[in-house]
Amino acid sequence: MAKGKNKTSEESTNRTRTSNGHKSKQHHIRKGRQEAGAATTKNGNFPVKLAMWDFDHCDPKRCSGKKLERLGLIKNMRVGQKFQGVVVSPNGKGVVCPNDLEIVESNGAAVVECSWARLDEVPFNKIGGKNERLLPYLVAANPVNYGRPWRLNCVEALAACFAIVGHIDWAEMLLENFSWGLTFLKINEELIQVYQKCTDSESVTEAQENWLKKIEEEAKERKERGQDEDIWMMGNVNKKDRIDSETDEDTDDEENEVLARSGRNVKYDSLGNIIPEDDDEDEDEDEDESSEEYDNLGNRIEKVKYDSLGNLIEDEEEESEDEESEEEVYDSLGNLVKPNVQYDSLGNVIENVSKMTV
């Protein structure tokens, strides 16, 4: 009997549901395609099994996992189902390594399609499998988290897994479906080659640590060199301060992107969250200084105002800023939860919502 023919109709209906139990939009699309007689083979002819648990957190138009599903490349898993191959997951313990080649070749690879900001809603104990892995340091090329280490999207995560075990051909096959896809392999080329030469999980972690040390030293050198050169090359120093403080008003993702590209010493934890640096206070002080104004004799212009009786008029703007910063709340992943501001999955602001995670 052909594989899958003995499934009950309920089982096959469940396969077209997302991990939340909702009927996948793809169910309807696929059904339409099948009715039209289009040939859809298992995994769209991809050499190994690809799977995902989809928690429907993301905008389907921008979601790389959903796109792989639309292409017929990836299979949806239910909560409660386990996967035999390598599961690339934030819940992994060791990192993907070349020794995983055999598992990948015989059983494929899977990912967890969910929002980075909502990992605490994912029932990791009911999904996954016995080969759950983290990815080592690699930099995202997708438009949402471009330049951000560790925070790969689903197609990048699968491609990274294949590339590390030595199947760069499979990585390319997946990424070719995305306009920015092959950039991921380009920006990580050297590092992928480093990982490919390793053996087990420990050796990949060691290679990662050495790489991080190297880029940290390079960044330090650039910073030192930059300071020497800046004074001659930057021209209007005040202009630079203004650009820095404008950046502070950007959204988290934009800010991280700018920081990551700037070569400043940004540190991340293994899930790509920015670790606040000790010198944050200094930065704040710098910002305050940059907002000070001087008259043309170099005297500081006091920003305080007085009424006609000589009483101090409080600066309303500053007051409301203070109030806002007091209200800042962070979720369990260290993401800022901003009151009255909601962002869509690309970080665009959606107005007038009471509270949400950025």
Ligand SMILES: C[S@@+](CC[C@H](N)C(=O)[O-])C[C@H]1O[C@@H](n2cnc3c(N)ncnc32)[C@H](O)[C@@H]1O
């Ligand atoms: C959090 S989802 C975000 C998906 C995104 N919305 C998209 O369009 O693909 C990304 C998934 O890729 C895998 N992944 C990405 N980076 C990873 C890393 N550094 N370690 C382990 N898994 C990772 C995990 O399965 C993770 O759940």
